[in-house]
Amino acid sequence: xxxxxxxxxxxxxxxxxxxxxxxxxxxxxxxxxxxxxxxxxxxxxxxxxxxxxxxxxxxxxxxxxxxxxxxxxxxxxxxxxxxxxxxxxxxxxxxxxxxxxxxxxxxxxxxxxxxxxxxxxxxxxxxxxxxxxxxxxxxxxxxxxxxxxxxxxxxxxxxxxxxxxxxxxxxxxxxxxxxxxxxxxxxxxxxxxxxxxxxxxxxxxxxxxxxxxxxxxxxxxxxxx
Amino acid sequence: xxxxxxxxxxxxxxxxxxxxxxxxxxxxxxxxxxxxxxxxxxxxxxxxxxxxxxxxxxxxxxxxxxxxxxxxxxxxxxxxxxxxxxxxxxxxxxxxxxxxxxxxxxxxxxxxxxxxxxxxxxxxxxxxxxxxxxxxxxxxxxxxxxxxxxxxxxxxxxxxxxxxxxxxxxxxxxxxxxxxxxxxxxxxxxxxxxxxxxxxxxxxxxxxxxxxxxxxxxxxxxxxxxxxxxxxxxxxxxxxxxxxxxxxxxxxxxxxxxxxxxxxxxxxxxxxxxxxxxxxxxxxxxxxxxxxxxxxxxxxxxxxxxxxxxxxxxxxxxxxxxxxxxxxxxxxxxxxxxxxxxxxxxxxxxxxxxxxxxxxxxxxxxxxxxxxxxxxxxxxxxxxxxxxxxxxxxxxxxxxxxxxxxxxxxxxxxxxxxxxxx
Numbered sequence: 001x002x003x004x005x006x007x008x009x010x011x012x013x014x015x016x017x018x019x020x021x022x023x024x025x026x027x028x029x030x031x032x033x034x035x036x037x038x039x040x041x042x043x044x045x046x047x048x049x050x051x052x053x054x055x056x057x058x059x060x061x062x063x064x065x066x067x068x069x070x071x072x073x074x075x076x077x078x079x080x081x082x083x084x085x086x087x088x089x090x091x092x093x094x095x096x097x098x099x100x101x102x103x104x105x106x107x108x109x110x111x112x113x114x115x116x117x118x119x120x121x122x123x124x125x126x127x128x129x130x131x132x133x134x135x136x137x138x139x140x141x142x143x144x145x146x147x148x149x150x151x152x153x154x155x156x157x158x159x160x161x162x163x164x165x166x167x168x169x170x171x172x173x174x175x176x177x178x179x180x181x182x183x184x185x186x187x188x189x190x191x192x193x194x195x196x197x198x199x200x201x202x203x204x205x206x207x208x209x210x211x212x213x214x215x216x217x218x219x220x221x222x223x224x225x
Numbered sequence: 226x227x228x229x230x231x232x233x234x235x236x237x238x239x240x241x242x243x244x245x246x247x248x249x250x251x252x253x254x255x256x257x258x259x260x261x262x263x264x265x266x267x268x269x270x271x272x273x274x275x276x277x278x279x280x281x282x283x284x285x286x287x288x289x290x291x292x293x294x295x296x297x298x299x300x301x302x303x304x305x306x307x308x309x310x311x312x313x314x315x316x317x318x319x320x321x322x323x324x325x326x327x328x329x330x331x332x333x334x335x336x337x338x339x340x341x342x343x344x345x346x347x348x349x350x351x352x353x354x355x356x357x358x359x360x361x362x363x364x365x366x367x368x369x370x371x372x373x374x375x376x377x378x379x380x381x382x383x384x385x386x387x388x389x390x391x392x393x394x395x396x397x398x399x400x401x402x403x404x405x406x407x408x409x410x411x412x413x414x415x416x417x418x419x420x421x422x423x424x425x426x427x428x429x430x431x432x433x434x435x436x437x438x439x440x441x442x443x444x445x446x447x448x449x450x451x452x453x454x455x456x457x458x459x460x461x462x463x464x465x466x467x468x469x470x471x472x473x474x475x476x477x478x479x480x481x482x483x484x485x486x487x488x489x490x491x492x493x494x495x496x497x498x499x500x501x502x503x504x505x506x507x508x509x510x511x512x513x514x515x516x517x518x519x520x521x522x523x524x525x526x527x528x529x530x531x532x533x534x535x536x537x538x539x540x541x542x543x544x545x546x547x548x549x550x551x552x553x554x555x556x557x558x559x560x561x562x563x564x565x566x567x568x569x570x571x572x573x574x575x576x577x578x579x580x581x582x583x584x585x586x587x588x589x590x591x592x593x594x595x596x597x598x599x600x601x602x603x604x605x606x607x608x609x610x611x612x613x614x615x616x617x618x619x620x621x622x623x624x625x626x627x628x629x630x631x632x633x634x635x636x637x638x639x640x641x642x643x644x645x646x647x
Binding site: 006007008009010011012013014015072073075076077078079080144146147148149150151152153154 | 257258261265338389390393397398399400476563564566592595596599600603605606607608609610611612613614615616619
């Protein structure tokens with residue numbers, strides 16, 4: 001007995017997988033905090049283990065992304081635009097990629113972070129991870145949004161979350177300036193190549209928050225209909 | 226003429242057997258559509274769904290199934306050209322049943338969503354064409370049926386949209402969704418009870434010999450609605466609800482409340498389906514019985530023999546008990562993310578549309594109303610994803626079913642003619 005054709009009308013909903021995906025990429029970015037804690041102490045072995053963890057999370061997120069895309073053929077009738085969803089999952093996925101790149105580059109060059117910078121750098125990183133957390137919090141409202149038909153109070157609630165996300169991203173911008181200035185103060189005593197790469201890492205960490213904000217604006221566009 | 230006299234009882238037995246076979250096919254084929262949304266949204270287990278379907282399909286068939294029967298019997302074909310050829314009418318109706326039943330079983334086996342209503346209509350058109358010719362068919366009625374392909378889903382979709390929107394406004398998009406769910410869900414239950422009671426009173430009770438006046442009927446329907454709402458309220462108050470729930474959990478609790486309502490709309494759906502679709506099986510059978518009993522006279526309006534409605538009801542129940550179980554089992558994982566609040570809107574809308582349309586005597590397809598209702602909820606941005614490709618296939622199968630049913634009926638009709646030597 002093949003499956004009943006009428007019930008084939010109900011396609012697999014993309015909402016839950018989207019939520020699972022953002023949770024996965026947020027985990028990847030969150031793992032950077034213990035990772036850098038080991039880097040500060042130059043515990044390369046433990047740091048390497050965490051890099052592997054981040055890499056695995058990134059791969060899992062990639063598989064999820066592929067599944068979501070394959071689940072969204074043309075000709076689905078959804079409460080949100082298909083293109084918006086595809087764009088959103090692409091942005092979400094970049095968070096994990098970025099986390100993987102940061103960990104890979106730091107391990108690859110065994111970069112040491114100067115002592116004077118460490119406290120502020122960690123605060124800056126934590127704030128950037130907060131941004132990805134806030135993005136995942138907003139995306140996790142998708143199911144409630146579906147429950148309310150993408151209208152009304154629930155939309156207002158999500159809008160508030162996205163305003164909060166923007167505020168976090170602005171924080172990270174200010175913190176980035178501070179961390180760069182600290183590095184500039186000590187850069188003459190360091191290996192120039194290391195310094196170049198350290199600037200790069202600072203930039204990349206900031207991009208975590210930028211991408212998280214982009215995820216938020218994608219969600220905003222999705223709701224604006 | 227003489228074949229009716231000589232083979233009358235045999236013909237009735239054949240027609241009854243084939244009618245039962247058709248009803249069996251209806252039970253096997255449609256039950257998954259009628260009960261699928263309830264099982265898919267986890268409001269009912271498979272066992273419960275089968276049980277509800279058995280009770281309410283039978284009740285719908287027996288209590289409210291008489292109305293559409295007459296349409297199937299004499300709405301599509303004009304009885305006048307057949308007046309001189311009652312034997313052909315009898316053989317034709319038997320072949321129509323046989324053709325439609327076979328087509329249903331083939332389609333169920335291949336997993337195609339055919340409409341039981343359309344297969345029987347196609348079959349009746351088919352035999353009338355070869356038995357008498359094009360003048361035997363009421364083409365405007367056939368045009369009406371084709372029109373119903375658009376109108377029925379549209380009405381159903383519209384009602385589903387309204388019901389869903391009202392649930393959004395009253396319950397989901399409020400400060401206290403759970404409190405409002407407890408307050409308003411019993412009202413929806415009352416509405417469902419009212420529709421079911423009204424159709425039974427208006428259409429069914431005269432078959433079992435109870436006659437009520439219009440006012441009495443409405444009063445009793447309202448009384449039943451109030452009773453159902455009170456029972457619903459009690460059932461909801463007995464749910465174990467997690468009071469310390471945050472926003473997320475609150476919606477989960479709200480869905481729990483809707484699941485109670487969904488049990489009732491599933492009953493409605495089964496009832497509506499039984500009342501509407503049993504006619505496909507027993508309409509032609511009733512025609513055969515009438516012609517044989519009146520010795521070849523094709524009566525303008527005849528009562529349905531007492532044993533025919535229960536026979537159809539039993540046929541449907543047997544079909545769903547034996548084959549339908551398999552079909553329903555495939556649902557469990559088939560539907561993801563269909564919550565009770567969506568399913569209820571779709572089912573209530575589909576059931577109401579069937580009831581409204583049955584009142585006009587138009588033979589409609591239960592599957593069509595459901596597809597329309599699901600689309601209506603989708604339009605209200607309430608369903609995660611609907612597969613338009615599948616919907617297209619369903620629509621195509623509706624269109625194909627008419628000629629296929631006709632062709633099968635023609636073949637079987639010629640076989641029977643040769644067999645009886647008419």
